[in-house]
Every structure is written in structure tokens, then in C-alpha cells.
Amino acid sequence: MPTAAGMAYEEHGGGSRTPPLVFLHGAGGSRLHWPPTLRRLAGSRCLAVDLPGHGESPGEGEDSVAAYAARVDDWRRALGVERAWLVGHSMGSAIALTAGLDTPAWVSGLVLLGAAARMPVNPSLLDGTGDPARFGDTVELILRWSFAAGASPRLVELARRRMPAAGPTVLHRDLLACSVFDVQSRLVDLRLPALIVSGSEDRMVSPARSEELARAIEGATTVVVGGAGHMVMQERPGDVESALRQVLSLKVA
Secondary structure, eight states, rough: OOTTTTEEEEEOOOSSSOOOOOEEETTTOOGSSHHHHHHOOOOOEEEEEOTTTSSSSEEEEEEESSHHHHHHHHHHHHHHHHHHHEEEETTHHHHHHHHHHHHHEEEEEEEEEEEEEEOOOOOHHHHHHTOGGGHHHHHHHHHHSSTTTTOOOOHHHHHHHHHHGHHHHHHHHHHHHHHTTOOOOGGGOOOSEEEEEEETTOSOOOOHHHHHHHHHHHEEEEEEEEEOOTHHHHHHHHHHHHHHHHHHOOOOO
């Protein structure tokens, strides 16, 4: 797998006149949290990264969302990516928002899933990921809160196998980074196209908080996917693909 600036990534497509899509996964995740139909979206160049300490990328992660955003900036410079749409989920949406605020010159627009301007984390998750003896039980709690009640058992089982891969230290640091993330007061300065996607049954970041984010971003649009939870892109990839194509004006190949 190719790497740049210490981050592994997948690349698919090319030749499109539109800026590429950069997919940013959430806490404890990897590029594989994005279904193939999204990270290989026909008609667009797609780059799906493993953040430091996740997936195939070495390290122990970062201790803040801003630090992750800086690493993504280093990565895209190493690749020679001048402009891109950032597609982020959960912590990845916080990273995308931070990039859009701190370094907007290279960000063409934002597609944010399971997103909010502030991301307080339930103390039981912080405590549980910080205690190796409770890590397994905490992963189960995260899974229960991440998927809608009607989610495919196969999807949940796949997530159960993948989530521990980053390890307790990385997941704990990710959740700590999310817990102090807050850009609410800065959103008035954001001047980028933005699409906010949420699952109607999201128990990690409620649709109400995603709608609050959308109201604070001038011109932002929203899509609420019925019957989906926090892992909306896995539960309803077709709905997310349709929303992406609409905002990017991409035709179905």
C-alpha cells in the first residue's frame, strides 16, 4: 500500500475535472470504514487515508483533532494535492472542519457524516478505553451505540473484528481528542460548501446536533438518512453515495 508523509492510503479513479475526494475515518477506525462503493466512487479521484496509528499507518495517533488536521495537510502536500473535497465521519468530520477553518485555501468543500461542532464523549467510553481490563466491554458499548437497531448483524460483526485493531491507546487518545473538540464559535468564519449527513437513529452524535452544525454554516445543506445510526455510510451506502453525487454534480457511471 502506498504511503506519503507517514500515512498509508488507497487511491482510485482519476481523470476527473473535479477536485479529488479525501475520505477521513473516525476514532479507532481506518479507511476500511468507508465501503468500497464510496471510497471507489465512480467518476471521481478518491483518496482514503489511514490516519497515524490506524490501519496500515504507523504510530500511536495524535492527541488533538488539530494535530490530525496538520498531518493530513502534510500528507496532501507530499502527494501534490492542491485542492480536495474532504469527506469525514465522526472524528474525521472534526478533522475536516478544522482543516476548512485553519487551511481553507486547499479545501474545496466539506461532506460531514455524524458531525457536530462539539463532540463531548460519554465518560464511560473515556474511562473504559483507558482501562485495558474494560476495553473489550467498552468496544461492545461503542458498537451498540454506533449502529441502528435494524443494522445488519454482518456489518456489526465486521465492525467488532476491526475496531480493536487500533488498540486501546489509540482509541483512547482519539476519544480524548474528540472530547475537547469545539469549533462552535468559529463557524461564522467558514466559507465553504458543506453537506451534513446524519442517521436518524444516531446515538453517538444526535441528528439535532448535526442540524445545529448545519445552521451555523452559511449555505450548508443537510441529509437525514432514515433508519441509520452513527455508521450511516456502512448501513446506507447508497443514500450517502446519492448525496455525494448530488453535491458534487457527479453522474452515475
